Structure formats: structure tokens, C-alpha cells
Amino acid sequence: xxxxxxxxxxxxxxxxxxxxxxxxxxxxxxxxxxxxxxxxxxxxxxxxxxxxxxxxxxxxxxxxxxxxxxxxxxxxxxxxxxxxxxxxxxxxxxxxxxxxxxxxxxxxxxxxxxxxxxxxxxxxxxxxxxxxxxxxxxxxxxxxxxxxxxxxxxxxxxxxxxxxxxxxxxxxxxxxxxxxxxxxxxxxxxxxxxxxxxxxxxxxxxxxxxxxxxxxxxxxxxxxxxxxxxxxxxxxxxxxxxxxxxxxxxxxxxxxxxxxxxxxxxxxxxxxxxxxxxxxxxxxxxxxxxxxxxxxxxxxxxxxxxxxxx
Amino acid sequence: xxxxxxxxxxxxxxxxxxxxxxxxxxxxxxxxxxxxxxxxxxxxxxxxxxxxxxxxxxxxxxxxxxxxxxxxxxxxxxxxxxxxxxxxxxxxxxxxxxxxxxxxxxxxxxxxxxxxxxxxxxxxxxxxxxxxxxxxxxxxxxxxxxxxxxxxxxxxxxxxxxxxxxxxxxxxxxxxxxxxxxxxxxxxxxxxxxxxxxxxxxxxxxxxxxxxxxxxxxxxxxxxxxxxxxxxxxxxxxxxxxxxxxxxxxxxxxxxxxxxxxxxxxxxxxxxxxxxxxxxx
Numbered sequence: 001x002x003x004x005x006x007x008x009x010x011x012x013x014x015x016x017x018x019x020x021x022x023x024x025x026x027x028x029x030x031x032x033x034x035x036x037x038x039x040x041x042x043x044x045x046x047x048x049x050x051x052x053x054x055x056x057x058x059x060x061x062x063x064x065x066x067x068x069x070x071x072x073x074x075x076x077x078x079x080x081x082x083x084x085x086x087x088x089x090x091x092x093x094x095x096x097x098x099x100x101x102x103x104x105x106x107x108x109x110x111x112x113x114x115x116x117x118x119x120x121x122x123x124x125x126x127x128x129x130x131x132x133x134x135x136x137x138x139x140x141x142x143x144x145x146x147x148x149x150x151x152x153x154x155x156x157x158x159x160x161x162x163x164x165x166x167x168x169x170x171x172x173x174x175x176x177x178x179x180x181x182x183x184x185x186x187x188x189x190x191x192x193x194x195x196x197x198x199x200x201x202x203x204x205x206x207x208x209x210x211x212x213x214x215x216x217x218x219x220x221x222x223x224x225x226x227x228x229x230x231x232x233x234x235x236x237x238x239x240x241x242x243x244x245x246x247x248x249x250x251x252x253x254x255x256x257x258x259x260x261x262x263x264x265x266x267x268x269x270x271x272x273x274x275x276x277x278x279x280x281x282x283x284x285x286x287x288x289x290x291x292x293x294x295x296x297x298x299x300x301x302x303x304x305x306x307x308x309x310x
Numbered sequence: 311x312x313x314x315x316x317x318x319x320x321x322x323x324x325x326x327x328x329x330x331x332x333x334x335x336x337x338x339x340x341x342x343x344x345x346x347x348x349x350x351x352x353x354x355x356x357x358x359x360x361x362x363x364x365x366x367x368x369x370x371x372x373x374x375x376x377x378x379x380x381x382x383x384x385x386x387x388x389x390x391x392x393x394x395x396x397x398x399x400x401x402x403x404x405x406x407x408x409x410x411x412x413x414x415x416x417x418x419x420x421x422x423x424x425x426x427x428x429x430x431x432x433x434x435x436x437x438x439x440x441x442x443x444x445x446x447x448x449x450x451x452x453x454x455x456x457x458x459x460x461x462x463x464x465x466x467x468x469x470x471x472x473x474x475x476x477x478x479x480x481x482x483x484x485x486x487x488x489x490x491x492x493x494x495x496x497x498x499x500x501x502x503x504x505x506x507x508x509x510x511x512x513x514x515x516x517x518x519x520x521x522x523x524x525x526x527x528x529x530x531x532x533x534x535x536x537x538x539x540x541x542x543x544x545x546x547x548x549x550x551x552x553x554x555x556x557x558x559x560x561x562x563x564x565x566x567x568x569x570x571x572x573x574x575x576x577x578x579x580x581x582x583x584x585x586x587x588x589x590x591x
Contacts, residue, residue, distance in 0.1 A: 006424050153521065
């Protein structure tokens with residue numbers, strides 16, 4: 001908790017910078033709006049203002065700068081506007097009993113969360129299975145490991161539209177499956193690397209000890225290697241769930257999806273409603289924070305019960 | 311069907327050869343270390359080719375690698391234009407700007423222990439966020455050309471580099487810093503001769519993560535609007551117009567570029583941090 005004060009200070013500074021940036025970012029739109037409302041603006045006309053720098057516009061029209069903080073379609077909304085929009089599309093709708101309406105971010109967040117969790121489950125199982133294969137089989141170690149690294153240097157977004165085309169041609173309904181595949185692709189790698197490290201963590205003397213007990217391969221796996229890998233597993237799970245969420249949103253962005261947080265960003269872009277984009281972005285950030293925190297808590301709980309220091 | 315059967319036979323024999331090679335006495339040689347994964351990759355391609363030909367999969371769904379290779383060879387001019395637009399203009403410029411900004415920020419923050427404690431958790435949090443989502447906003451702010459792509463890349467690479475560098479700058483232990491102190495070394499001297507070199511392994515960790523992020527950012531930003539060139543543009547229009555083989559050629563370029571970019575970073579890392587235990591092997 002000794003970090004709380006510094007964190008809050010840095011956050012306050014960031015929000016302050018954001019508020020300051022709103023004025024120059026929005027001044028052109030604001031001046032256009034007040035001019036249409038009949039106010040006097042120097043210089044007149046949106047076209048003539050295009051060549052004037054924002055700083056001069058702000059100096060010459062100081063009384064209209066505050067209008068930039070209350071626009072309907074700002075280039076950069078204020079944090080308060082984003083917060084209001086977030087509340088309007090989540091809490092306020094839930095209070096009215098319309099939490100699952102198509103306009104509610106709770107609904108879209110739930111769609112994104114589902115794909116993320118499916119992708120996370122798929123990616124984690126693939127990663128763990130791959131790690132076991134790599135630790136126990138030399139040929140898997142030599143042939144899989146380099147390709148696992150290469151697979152992460154391939155930008156998955158290039159593949160994302162193709163995954164969606166192929167899976168729809170194969171008769172897979174809905175967009176859940178391709179999104180889950182994309183997020184699994186992004187999240188299996190940290191789990192694989194962490195588990196390989198974790199399964200190899202027991203010292204040679206510990207493995208030898210189990211041999212003197214005449215333990216079978218399965219026994220030494222279950223009683224030594226697997227427990228020893230748990231701290232590594234949780235560390236990589238936290239990276240993995242964040243990557244899975246990125247994967248889902250990447251899967252929703254370029255593909256014309258209609259539900260999910262990524263789709264909200266896409267639709268907000270197409271309809272020119274920046275507030276929708278920003279609130280969806282923040283909802284995604286909150287979701288990422290919640291998921292990582294949840295894993296962090298279960299890590300502490302489980303490691304404590306296993307008698308390891310987290 | 312014969313193509314499929316041939317592919318399966320190739321798969322089994324390649325597998326057997328790999329098992330034999332990785333248990334033979336040559337397994338530690340450099341040639342075997344390259345041959346085993348290379349054969350694995352070739353097997354995947356052969357299986358893909360065999361499945362597509364053997365089962366008669368339509369080229370609209372999944373073209374065979376040989377067709378993709380032909381398209382690749384026939385449209386190198388288009389692929390080159392897209393490569394210049396997406397990688398050299400968008401991703402690389404954004405990468406350089408983002409890395410420079412993160413390094414400067416890291417050095418400034420590092421001077422204050424208070425700021426470091428505040429910024430590390432926040433930076434870690436930001437690094438885990440789906441920042442790609444800012445792509446439409448950046449396209450709105452900076453227009454369709456490479457500037458908006460570079461802007462997305464800057465934001466995406468900034469936090470991983472910042473967090474890694476700040477952590478790396480704290481990686482020296484008190485004993486080493488005390489030694490510099492007894493030499494009466496100034497802040498700059500300590501920074502240049504001790505703390506920056508010690509931070510390099512961490513920095514390269516961040517740089518390697520950032521290479522992938524840079525390409526992802528540049529391509530996603532193109533889905534939201536771009537001039538009529540670029541890898542993301544070609545992929546999204548190719549899917550719409552069913553020229554799937556060109557899309558796969560574009561994917562191959564993206565894969566090659568991503569791998570080379572990462573490889574170059576790893577190569578520089580080996581040359582610069584040769585003294586680090588993880589590089590001495």
C-alpha cells in the first residue's frame with residue numbers, strides 16, 4: 001500500500017494532462033459549433049480557420065474554449081464525459097432493468113468475455129499440453145519450440161479475417177469460434193513458455209530422490225513437476241488472459257462483428273460517435289483489470305494453501 | 311486422394327526421421343538444431359498441400375501453398391508497395407518514435423523514486439490493455455496515411471518499453487552502485503557505464519515484444535482506413551473480393567517481416583549483451 005500515494009499522484013497528473021489536451025484538440029469543432037449557434041468567432045468561417053494554428057484560435061476566442069468541454073461529438077472527450085457515457089450504458093441501464101439490451105455495454109462486455117474465456121481455456125490447455133510434450137520429448141522440444149516463437153512474430157491480425165472466412169465456410173455458426181481461436185493463438189505462448197520453465201524447475205536432486213522412491217513417471221509428474229510449476233503457471237496465466245482479451249478484440253475489430261466491445265469500437269467509428277468508442281475502450285480496460293486481478297487473487301489463495309510464498 | 315496419401319506418408323517418414331535425428335549423436339550439432347524444426351515446418355506445408363488437393367478444397371476457402379507461392383512470385387510489385395507502406399512507413403517509424411519516447415520518459419522517471427513507484431504499476435496495467443482499440447481514434451485524428459498508423463504503433467510499443475527500461479534501470483544492486491560512488495562517478499557516468507548496460511537485457515525484452523506489437527498496430531489501423539495500398543488494406547479488400555491467394559501471399563509477407571524484425575532485434579541483442587548469462591549459454 002506504500003505505492004498508493006505515488007500511483008494516485010501519477011493518475012492525477014495523467015488526468016490533468018488529459019483535461020488540458022481537450023482544449024486544443026476540440027477548439028476547432030467547438031468554434032464551428034458556436035459559430036453555427038450565431039456567436040462571433042475570429043476568424044469567421046471554418047475554411048479560413050483551417051490554416052490558423054490551434055493556439056492562436058484559443059487565444060483569439062478564449063471565451064469559446066469552454067465549449068470544447070461539452071461537445072456531443074468531440075475529437076477528444078473529457079474523462080468526465082467518458083465516465084458519464086460509461087455509466088449511462090452500464091449502471092444506468094441496469095437500474096432500469098435493461099442490462100442486457102443491445103445498447104448496453106454489459107451485454108457487449110459479456111459477449112467479449114465469453115470469447116475471451118473460451119480462447120483462454122483453449123490456449124491454456126494447448127500451452128500446457130505443448131509444454132508437457134516439450135519437457136518429456138526431445139523431438140517435440142527441437143521441432144516445436146522454434147515454431148512456437150515464430151508463431152508469435154506473425155501478426156495474427158493479418159490472419160484474423162482468414163480465420164473468420166475459413167470457419168464460416170466450414171459451417172461454424174456465429175463469430176464466437178473464430179474469435180476464440182484468435183485469442184487462443186495469442187494466449188497459448190506465454191503459458192507454454194512459463195510451463196516449460198515451471199516443469200523444468202525441480203532440481204536434479206529432487207528428481208533423483210523420487211527415483212530412489214521408485215516413483216513412476218506419472219507419479220513424479222503429479223507429485224513433483226506439476227506442483228513445482230504452479231507459481232510459473234499463474235504468472236503466465238495473468239499475461240495470457242490479457243493477451244486473450246486483446247485477441248478477442250482484435251478478432252472483433254476488422255471483421256464487421258455486431259456484438260462485443262470491439263464491435264462497439266467499430267460501430268462507433270462508422271457512425272462517428274467518439275463517446276461510444278471511448279466508453280467501449282474503457283470498458284475493455286476495466287474488463288482486463290478485473291480478469292488480471294481475479295487471477296492474481298486466486299494465485300495468492302492457491303499458493304498459500306499449497307504452502308508456497310506467492 | 312493420392313495427394314493426401316502421399317502427404318500422410320511424407321508426414322510419417324519426416325516424423326520418424328525427426329525422432330531418429332533428435333535421439334542420434336548429432337542432435338547437439340547446429341545442423342540438426344536447424345534441420346529438425348525446418349523439417350517440421352515443411353511437413354506442415356506438405357500436409358496443407360495434400361489436404362487441399364486430396365480433398366479438393368475450393369481455392370476460395372483455402373488455397374494450396376503452391377498456388378500462394380505462385381501468386382507471391384507474380385505480384386511482388388504489389389507486395390513491395392504494401393511492405394513499404396505498412397512496414398517502412400507505418401510500423402518502423404512508429405516503432406522508432408515510440409521507443410525513443412519511452413526511453414526518454416524512462417530516464418526522466420527514473421530520477422524520482424516516487425514517480426517510479428507510481429508509474430510502474432500503471433505502466434504494467436497499460437501494457438496489458440487492448441490498446442489496438444485506439445486505432446479508429448488515431449485514424450480520425452491523423453488521417454488515412456502512415457501518420458495514423460505510426461501513432462497507433464507509438465502508443466502500443468510505448469508502455470512495454472517504458473516498463474522494461476524502468477525495471478532494467480533498477481536492476482543494478484547496491485554494491486555495484488556503491489562501487490561507482492567510491493570512484494566518484496557522476497550521475498551520467500554511472501548511467502552510461504553501469505546502469506544502462508545493466509538495463510539492456512530488460513530493454514531488449516521490451517523491444518522484442520514491441521516488434522510484434524508494431525506490426526499488429528500498423529495492420530489493424532489500416533483496417534480503419536488507409537490509402538489504396540498497405541498490407542491491412544490489401545487483406546481486408548482481398549477477403550471481400552475473394553482474391554484469397556493474394557491475401558495469403560500478404561500473410562506470408564507479414565509473417566516473414568514479423569520474423570525478420572524479431573530476428574534482427576534478437577541478433578542485435580546477442581551482439582550487444584554478449585556478456586549476459588542468458589547469452590553465454
